[in-house]
Amino acid sequence: MKKSKKNGADDRLTKRLLRLQVNGETKEVATEVSKTLLEVLREDLGLTGTKHGCELGECGTCAVLVDGEPVLSCLMLGIEAENTEIVTVEGMTQNGKPHPLQKAFADLGAAQCGYCIPGILLTAKALLDEKPYPTRDEIRQALAGNLCRCTGYTKILQAVELAAKEIP
Amino acid sequence: MTRKKTLSVIGKPLRKVDAMAKCAGETVYADDLNLPRTIYAKLLRSPHPHARILGINAARALKLDGVFAVLTGEDLPQKFGIMPSTEDEEALAVDKVRYAGDPVAAVAAASETLAEKALGYIDVEYEVLKPILSIEEALASTEESQRIHTWNRRANVQKAVSLEFGDVEGGFAGSDHIFEGTYFYQGNTHLPMEQYCAVGFYGPDDKLTLWSSTQTPHYLHRALAKVLKLPASRIRVIATPVGGGFGGKSDPFSHEICVAKLSMITRRPVKITLSREETFYVHRGRHPVKMWAKTGVKSDGTIQAMQYKTFLDGGGYSSYGLASVYYTGALQTVTYKVPAYKFEGVRVFTNKPACGPKRGHGTPQPRFAEEIQMDEIAENLDIDPLELRLKQLVEANSVTINGLQISSCGLRECIEKVAERAEWKKKFRKLPFGHGIGFAASAYITGAGLPIYWNNMPHSGVQIKLDRSGGVTIFCGSSDIGQGSDSILVYAIAEEFGIDPADIRVVSADTDLTPVDLGSYSSRGTIMTGNATIQACGKLKPLLLEAASEALEVPADDLEFADGQVRSASLPSRGISFAECVVKAEGKHGTLGATGSYWPPKNPREFKGSGVGPTPAYTFSTAIVELHCDSETGEIKIDKVWIAHDCGKAFNPLLVEGQTEGSVYMALGEALMEEQIFRKNGLHKIPSILEYKSPTTLETPEIETILVETIDPEGPYGAKEAGQGPLLPVVPAVSNAVFDAIGVRIHEIPITPDKILRALEGRLKAVSIPQFEFPAPLKWQPGEGVKVEQKS
Ligand code: FES
Ligand code: FES
Numbered sequence: 001m002k003k004s005k006k007n008g009a010d011d012r013l014t015k016r017l018l019r020l021q022v023n024g025e026t027k028e029v030a031t032e033v034s035k036t037l038l039e040v041l042r043e044d045l046g047l048t049g050t051k052h053g054c055e056l057g058e059c060g061t062c063a064v065l066v067d068g069e070p071v072l073s074c075l076m077l078g079i080e081a082e083n084t085e086i087v088t089v090e091g092m093t094q095n096g097k098p099h100p101l102q103k104a105f106a107d108l109g110a111a112q113c114g115y116c117i118p119g120i121l122l123t124a125k126a127l128l129d130e131k132p133y134p135t136r137d138e139i140r141q142a143l144a145g146n147l148c149r150c151t152g153y154t155k156i157l158q159a160v161e162l163a164a165k166e167i168p
Numbered sequence: 169m170t171r172k173k174t175l176s177v178i179g180k181p182l183r184k185v186d187a188m189a190k191c192a193g194e195t196v197y198a199d200d201l202n203l204p205r206t207i208y209a210k211l212l213r214s215p216h217p218h219a220r221i222l223g224i225n226a227a228r229a230l231k232l233d234g235v236f237a238v239l240t241g242e243d244l245p246q247k248f249g250i251m252p253s254t255e256d257e258e259a260l261a262v263d264k265v266r267y268a269g270d271p272v273a274a275v276a277a278a279s280e281t282l283a284e285k286a287l288g289y290i291d292v293e294y295e296v297l298k299p300i301l302s303i304e305e306a307l308a309s310t311e312e313s314q315r316i317h318t319w320n321r322r323a324n325v326q327k328a329v330s331l332e333f334g335d336v337e338g339g340f341a342g343s344d345h346i347f348e349g350t351y352f353y354q355g356n357t358h359l360p361m362e363q364y365c366a367v368g369f370y371g372p373d374d375k376l377t378l379w380s381s382t383q384t385p386h387y388l389h390r391a392l393a394k395v396l397k398l399p400a401s402r403i404r405v406i407a408t409p410v411g412g413g414f415g416g417k418s419d420p421f422s423h424e425i426c427v428a429k430l431s432m433i434t435r436r437p438v439k440i441t442l443s444r445e446e447t448f449y450v451h452r453g454r455h456p457v458k459m460w461a462k463t464g465v466k467s468d469g470t471i472q473a474m475q476y477k478t479f480l481d482g483g484g485y486s487s488y489g490l491a492s493v494y495y496t497g498a499l500q501t502v503t504y505k506v507p508a509y510k511f512e513g514v515r516v517f518t519n520k521p522a523c524g525p526k527r528g529h530g531t532p533q534p535r536f537a538e539e540i541q542m543d544e545i546a547e548n549l550d551i552d553p554l555e556l557r558l559k560q561l562v563e564a565n566s567v568t569i570n571g572l573q574i575s576s577c578g579l580r581e582c583i584e585k586v587a588e589r590a591e592w593k594k595k596f597r598k599l600p601f602g603h604g605i606g607f608a609a610s611a612y613i614t615g616a617g618l619p620i621y622w623n624n625m626p627h628s629g630v631q632i633k634l635d636r637s638g639g640v641t642i643f644c645g646s647s648d649i650g651q652g653s654d655s656i657l658v659y660a661i662a663e664e665f666g667i668d669p670a671d672i673r674v675v676s677a678d679t680d681l682t683p684v685d686l687g688s689y690s691s692r693g694t695i696m697t698g699n700a701t702i703q704a705c706g707k708l709k710p711l712l713l714e715a716a717s718e719a720l721e722v723p724a725d726d727l728e729f730a731d732g733q734v735r736s737a738s739l740p741s742r743g744i745s746f747a748e749c750v751v752k753a754e755g756k757h758g759t760l761g762a763t764g765s766y767w768p769p770k771n772p773r774e775f776k777g778s779g780v781g782p783t784p785a786y787t788f789s790t791a792i793v794e795l796h797c798d799s800e801t802g803e804i805k806i807d808k809v810w811i812a813h814d815c816g817k818a819f820n821p822l823l824v825e826g827q828t829e830g831s832v833y834m835a836l837g838e839a840l841m842e843e844q845i846f847r848k849n850g851l852h853k854i855p856s857i858l859e860y861k862s863p864t865t866l867e868t869p870e871i872e873t874i875l876v877e878t879i880d881p882e883g884p885y886g887a888k889e890a891g892q893g894p895l896l897p898v899v900p901a902v903s904n905a906v907f908d909a910i911g912v913r914i915h916e917i918p919i920t921p922d923k924i925l926r927a928l929e930g931r932l933k934a935v936s937i938p939q940f941e942f943p944a945p946l947k948w949q950p951g952e953g954v955k956v957e958q959k960s
Contacts, residue, residue, distance in 0.1 A: 046202075047193075049192070049194065050193070051361070051411070053362065054444040055443070056858070058856060059444075061361055089193030090192070092192075092193075098188065098191065102188070102191040106183050107183060108822065109183070109184060109187070109820075109823055111184075111190040112651065112830065113360070113361070113410060113411045114195055114409070115360075115412055117190055139865075140865040141865075143864075143865045144864045145864070146864075146865075147361060147857065149358070149359055149361055149412050149414070149862070150650050150830050151829060152830045152834075152868055153865045154829040154833075154870075154871050155825075155826055157865070
């Protein structure tokens with residue numbers, strides 16, 4: 001079939017300047033108001049550590065922290081996240097030091113394909129921030145919305161417990 | 169050559185080489201690639217399960233501002249498919265669609281939103297045909313007019329096979345008891361968390377690069393060359409880290425070919441990411457299989473003969489189907505001594521997404537039947553199910569009736585250990601009503617003995633480069649799908665050269681840079697790449713030892729590679745660092761590099777279809793499942809799973825345990841809830857994660873893994889597979905535990921509450937088996953050639 005010569009341009013979409021606090025930094029980006037936080041993070045801010053598995057709020061892969069709470073970034077608009085503190089997986093490593101959760105996940109082999117891991121790490125971080133010594137059942141409850149197809153969750157649960165022990 | 173007696177890296181619970189990157193969100197998966205000038209593709213999919221395409225007009229779409237190109241079937245008419253003898257796929261349907269979701273057109277546009285919108289401007293005229301949606305309908309639709317494909321001999325039969333080994337009739341005649349049963353294993357899908365994604369770029373140098381989330385970059389490379397009609401030498405395929413495969417990313421796919429072609433037209437990078445819904449349509453998942461199983465035993469329970477019929481619902485295309493159908497019959501003999509065995513199998517076409525290889529490929533289904541039947545035999549003859557098995561296990565260094573050569577075998581230990589940990593004797597038939605325990609065993613292959621297309625080249629190749637810094641780089645075509653194949657390469661080099669894994673880099677799965685490895689399927693990675701790596705290291709060692717021997721004035725046969733040094737074994741203080749040794753060796757011999765290759769042992773059998781079943785080494789697994797089953801609601805709660813797996817040597821116990829735990833989890837999903845199901849009109853019933861139920865942390869029980877090490881002679885350091893085998897025993901063990909809990913047999917999965925309730929009320933019908941005349945059996949004995957030319 002023949003190739004079109006047209007200059008590509010989207011339908012005129014409403015853009016806005018967003019100011020977001022991500023991983024402790026202020027970011028300004030002009031973007032469509034209809035974009036989800038997931039899209040803004042990945043496409044406009046280049047923070048591709050946040051993954052997606054459905055973009056319908058069904059898998060937990062896209063979880064990030066918004067004011068300390070795990071939020072499905074595919075269900076939140078970028079503009080709704082203004083005036084909040086956003087933490088993505090890239091923000092878990094502080095001054096080059098991995099978060100104890102990241103270390104524990106690496107040490108126990110809790111990341112197989114790794115695709116679900118950013119969402120799980122952040123959800124687990126929110127849990128440990130609120131409850132430093134959760135029981136295994138509490139960890140299961142907290143992670144019930146994060147699907148992982150590789151690990152059978154076993155090493156993930158163990159890694160959260162290990163990290164809990166190591167957080168001072 | 170000096171050989172160390174103790175291992176310093178293999179067998180240690182080390183981190184995977186990519187672990188920190190994955191935990192830091194730094195791993196670049198296909199959808200994380202953002203090349204300058206990228207445009208985006210979308211596929212238009214058929215809304216009908218079965219229809220002729222009368223015409224496609226993309227003129228309106230091409231007029232949209234920002235649409236760069238549209239492809240339809242006639243742009244890519246070359247058929248392709250993973251198996252060379254059944255290439256029946258088209259990148260975009262040419263004159264017929266064969267399932268709802270079959271791609272018919274592809275658009276490239278400035279944005280994903282625009283590409284999506286443009287799909288609505290492509291006009292397709294269909295003549296809707298009656299869909300064929302079940303095995304029975306497929307077998308009954310024998311008219312030429314009812315065909316889904318035209319190339320196959322019998323209408324809607326992709327492949328029918330019949331094999332007979334030993335004196336089956338005599339075996340049954342000499343049996344004291346005959347057990348027969350019918351079974352149904354529902355289809356289910358891989359559901360990788362990462363959706364399919366590919367980026368194609370046809371550059372100004374007239375070379376094509378395709379990045380894709382694929383388990384098989386080499387086969388994809390071949391398919392691209394064929395369909396795009398480009399020399400393979402000008403195509404580069406890079407497999408990005410795969411965000412979950414499980415077999416689902418092992419075929420060459422429409423979306424991969426389309427982005428390549430769209431880039432050839434637009435000369436811009438073209439990216440496609442399939443939606444979750446589309447991922448259900450791509451499928452290639454577990455075949456729904458109906459089965460009939462018959463076993464004849466003596467009164468002490470010893471097997472005299474076994475016979476199976478399997479009926480596979482293949483979906484709209486062949487995919488790996490040719491292998492799948494043979495796999496439903498290949499491994500039933502590799503657990504217990506079976507003196508006579510007959511297998512008949514047929515795979516039909518239906519108007520649903522094509523099925524293919526999912527973890528265990530074709531073997532979990534008959535294993536489900538076999539292990540339930542063994543449980544029934546034990547129950548009937550009043551023998552403990554474990555005792556029944558223990559008296560007739562296959563042995564190490566033996567040959568099965570269908571000619572499969574078993575090297576190492578840790579099955580007995582797997583049974584004993586799992587029974588001990590689960591306290592089987594205390595619990596079996598002793599738990600209160602509603603609480604039960606069940607057992608099953610299984611066997612699996614460590615890599616297929618034959619490649620997918622006939623050739624006599626190695627199945628796996630590596631290249632090693634030694635750097636003056638002491639760093640080592642390994643190049644290998646294998647693709648890391650999370651199982652840790654990159655890490656395996658590193659561990660083997662670190663072991664051989666006695667160096668720190670941190671000093672080793674891996675370049676993998678890039679057809680321009682890496683020697684061919686056939687891919688991450690059939691549990692072949694560790695055994696094949698591991699052996700190739702050891703071989704390559706072995707070629708470099710004499711050069712290194714010669715240089716070190718001169719420098720240290722120590723005879724080469726007293727030298728060892730250890731602790732980052734090449735040193736005297738008898739006087740360890742006398743040594744040079746590995747880096748120094750490389751410098752000296754390079755000065756002496758020139759640039760240092762070597763290749764390594766691996767070929768599996770020669771196929772021990774020689775008849776049509778004999779390629780499916782042989783492997784360098786079989787693994788064995790046993791599972792005990794303890795559960796509660798509520799007889800009021802029919803709900804099942806799994807309390808715990810004990811799994812023992814004979815993995816040869818645990819290359820890295822953390823990774824082996826991880827593969828085992830993941831297998832158990834996936835098996836529980838299949839046993840209890842997962843199903844790829846369709847409406848009466850042929851549309852997928854539940855193409856979303858919300859509706860396609862899979863286990864969460866709440867449904868996944870505690871899993872206790874027991875690794876049994878047998879040190880296989882063919883395995884690198886004795887290692888065998890771990891990624892697939894442990895799935896197999898878990899599914900029948902669930903069914904056997906349900907019987908122990910509430911006294912009803914469920915011969916179908918998933919075992920849903922409604923099936924439990926129907927069974928308790930005596931309303932669960934036996935699985936019906938279709939009528940079909942199989943071809944005359946090909947009869948074979950170990951050591952024999954072809955006796956009957958098979959027709960299908
Ligand atoms: S991407 Fe699946 S919940 Fe957001
Ligand atoms: S590690 Fe692969 S999905 Fe969780």
